[in-house]
């Protein structure tokens with residue numbers, strides 16, 4: 001998978017060379033390119049933003065640099081352009097799984113009051129476009145969201161996580177939150193590991209974990225259990 005990032009703060013995406021994504025780069029699983037949007041400006045001040053038509057506070061990112069960057073990067077029908085924006089669709093594990101099937105992602109990171117709408121309209125004519133939000137809060141820009149989405153997507157790529165098994169029982173994979181986990185020592189701080197987990201009875205352990213996952217989900221995320229108004233009747237997969 002090739003990943004390109006368009007940003008006015010390229011240093012913000014430096015972590016892409018570390019931890020999980022870094023390993024994937026070395027192994028050739030992903031090909032990462034971070035681009036400073038100002039590469040596609042031509043004035044002395046390398047201007048990327050201007051005041052909003054219609055008035056209002058703040059600045060809007062101009063369309064020309066993005067248009068030239070998409071052209072230079074060869075954005076086409078084989079590309080998925082991800083605009084990270086608070087007005088986007090919510091980022092979920094399901095969307096991560098969908099993006100993990102794409103051959104190329106180009107992240108367009110907004111800043112200030114956002115990107116001129118014509119950039120998005122133009123991109124929709126030449127590529128697949130997803131406007132994605134990390135959550136219902138306002139960050140200063142889309143770089144943090146691009147990093148988070150990258151990590152969630154890249155770790156799903158076949159052959160990326162050393163132990164593919166660890167991808168199976170995770171929060172949000174089976175529609176429920178993950179059960180509590182324990183490791184040695186058997187007693188710590190006067191607290192014992194639940195005996196069932198040390199019973200060696202895999203059936204009992206699985207049942208206990210399923211119950212813990214359902215209880216935790218009911219307490220913290222009842223929305224994951226209640227059929228939503230948008231429910232099309234597809235049953236929610238249960239954690240194994």
Ligand SMILES: Nc1ncccc1[N+](=O)[O-]
Pocket residue numbers: 084085086110132133134135136137138139140141142145
């Ligand atoms: N929440 C956000 N705030 C600003 C820019 C991008 C954002 N996001 O979630 O992608």
